[in-house]
Amino acid sequence: MKIGIDLGTTNSAVAYINEHGTAEIVSNGEGERTTPSVILMDGDKAIVGDIAKEASVTQVDDTIQFVKRQMGNDSFQIPLPGSDKMIDAVEASAIILKKLVQDAEQELSEKVTEVVITVPAYFDDGKRNATIEAAEMIGLNVLKIINEPTSAALAYYDMEEDPSDQNVAIYDLGGGTFDASIVNIHNNEITVLSTDGDSNLGGFDFDNEICEHVINEFEDSTGIDLYDDDDAMQELRENAEKCKKALSRLSKYKVPVTSSGESMRVEITKDLFNDLIKGIVDRTKLVMEDAIKEANLTWEDIDKVLLVGGSTRVPLISETIKDFTGIEPSKELNPDEVVALGAAVQASLIDGDTSLSSSANIIVKDVNSHSLGIITQDKSGIDGNSIILHRNTEIPCSFSQEFYTNHDNQERIQLQITEGEDLDPDYVTIIGKSILNLPPGLPESSPLDITISYDKNGIVHVVARDVTNNTELRDMIIERKSNMTQIEMEEKKEELLAIEVE
Ligand SMILES: Nc1ncnc2c1ncn2[C@@H]1O[C@H](COP(=O)(O)OP(=O)(O)OP(=O)(O)O)[C@@H](O)[C@H]1O
Ligand SMILES: [Mg+2]
Structure with missing residues (x-):
């Protein structure tokens, strides 16, 4: 069995091609369509997903998250909670992958051996290698690493009734990374004309802006520095994300904070939030402008702007895109699932597989994101x-x-x-x-x-x-x-085999 995996900074998803030849999300062991990329160590057992994400608030020291941001960073080592071992981002990713694959095998009642894994288009050679190493560490054969926006374009093509001649721009803002790609679809060819991005920009940074604002307000009124209180900080991080999500629909939200016996509710209005994140959103605009220039096109040549990634739910994103492109961004794709679906389509295209109904002979042409x-x-x-x-x-x-x-x-x-x-x-x-x-x-x-x-x-x-x-x-x-020697790889494999993942 081949599957497509969207290994995200905050959430991961898995898809396969079902018996009708269409790409479908595989639910995890908890019946959810996406799995938080968070690890909780419970003794020597690793628990990945919702429970781990919830526990990250109260058991900060037992959890590991946002490891995708550290891929390819050879100096990043994090203690494996509950042990005296240190692990790196590759091993942490391997643990997350193990959970995803195990659950998919359970759900599909078949052994998974081959995978397509998506990465941000802007990932460099080191980060791509690290992703392959993580998969190989748990015995998976990586058929291909595909760029996330390209994967979304492939899923879009697969879903369209008549995907005739068109140019689409893909704006992919996830939890930790941003990619912009300009893609031409012509007959059965998907050609990426240009891509640009930032592998350190995402919803995580929106949360940080809220956190910083709240920290300042709290200090102004109580004199207490929240940075000194780890538990309060983790709680704030969680509440900041809640606040951000709420502001995608509400006009204001009050963020609760408590530290050293002092409590406060800091009100964040939508306007304030927009002010806080304006700098970040403007950076995505510059990246988009660069991508269109590199594609030798103008926004008039673009038929559609497709939104991908959970962070595109922030209303300011659509407003900003509309402003500088003149195009109302299309919300027709499921921002949380489309990348994994495309990866499943890509997996089925390899080795002339015929399980796919619609796009059996589609050709995908991608580009390098760095010179x-x-x-x-x-x-x-x-x-x-x-x-x-x-x-x-x-x-x-x-x-x-x-x-x-x-x-x-x-x-x-x-x-x-x-x-x-x-x-x-x-x-x-x-x-x-x-x-x-x-x-x-x-x-x-x-x-x-x-x-x-x-x-x-x-x-x-x-x-x-x-x-x-x-x-x-x-x-x-x-x-x-970051190269690992064969011996190091074997050692790490052994260590990982010993960790039970749930
Ligand atoms: N309703 C919402 N409003 C604002 N932000 C949201 C909303 N829902 C989810 N998000 C944010 O979307 C981000 C997660 O998006 P997504 O799952 O696409 O990221 P990811 O795939 O984990 O990350 P990446 O693709 O960068 O590796 C988080 O920062 C989350 O807070
Ligand atoms: Mg993503």
């Missing part, structure tokens, strides 16, 4: 970033260049691979060093043909050919900072 480069030195020895594959190039894509050995019998060649748009190495991400051992006896200035590529998952690879001997040298391994 790929290498560090080079100019004549005076100053490092610079040379971009070799510009962002918004259709993937898979590759670039080859000849490099020459510097001296006789050179033993190895080293490349530093980057992602980012700047020419200054300080402002791009160095994703890793790629070191290649050379065959013995090459004279100085021997040509080496080096190909750097993005695969279909947006992951970087480097291969090299020794032109002198006309032989392919083995794939250059990119030494990513």
Whole structure:
């Protein structure tokens, strides 16, 4: 059985293709269509989902959440509650995935072996690799990593009666990430023209704005600093989210706070909330403007703006989009489910599966969200970033260049691979060093043909050919900072197997 998984910052969802050939959400063990991406450790058992989310208020120290924001961050380690172990974002994600897959197997009465997992389009190579590692850690075969807005476009295509020629803009604002994609649908082809985003911007930041406001009000009137009170802070975080959701429908809401014997209700009106989040919403507007420019289109060319992600329920989002695009955003997609549905469609398209009724021969063309480069030195020895594959190039894509050995019998060649748009190495991400051992006896200035590529998952690879001997040298391994050795991977797998997940 193949399934599609939307592994979200705050909520995850699973979908499959049912016997009628349509994508359908798989409910979790609690009968819910989405599962909060929160882990509660109960002894050595990990409980994932609603119960964990509720417990995060009263048992802060026993819960882990928002790990997606830490994917690819190799210095992030969090204590595994109730033990002396530390885990990283990959392992925490593996625990969440285990819950999702286990529940899907139960519900579908079939073993799940293959998955398509969605990631924010703006995820870089390190974050994508981390996502694959999390799945492999629990024994899943990852068929593909697909970008969340692309997945939404695929689900949209699949649902449309007559998805003829159209350009759609996808505005995807979830709990922790923002993506904007401009997509062309023509016949049976879905072509992503451009994508842009911010992997650290989401509903979480709206909650933070409310929290900060309440903290200031509380301090002004009581002199108490809520930051010193962990329990009050966690409660506030929860109430801030409640307040935000309520303000999607009400005109005001009172946030209760209690600390050190003092209680208060801080009133947040819709206007105040809009003021608080205006800066964040404006950032999404800039990203959208950039995406339309990169697609070489104007808003007049766009037929529809599709809203994806729970945070698009905030009314200011639609109002702002209408303002700068002139288009009333369409709410026809279920913002919580559409990404997972698209992932299930994508899974069924792989290996010529025929279970899908409507879009059996649909072609999806996606792009890379970051430019790929290498560090080079100019004549005076100053490092610079040379971009070799510009962002918004259709993937898979590759670039080859000849490099020459510097001296006789050179033993190895080293490349530093980057992602980012700047020419200054300080402002791009160095994703890793790629070191290649050379065959013995090459004279100085021997040509080496080096190909750097993005695969279909947006992951970087480097291969090299020794032109002198006309032989392919083995794939250059990119030494990513976060790379796990086989042994570390096995150790972590063992550890995870020992954790019972419910
Ligand atoms: N009615 C509502 N009004 C405002 N915000 C809402 C509403 N319902 C949900 N949200 C917010 O939507 C966010 C969750 O959205 P979603 O489930 O799409 O995110 P995610 O998939 O977990 O995150 P990401 O895609 O960024 O990884 C949360 O911040 C939540 O507070
Ligand atoms: Mg999401």
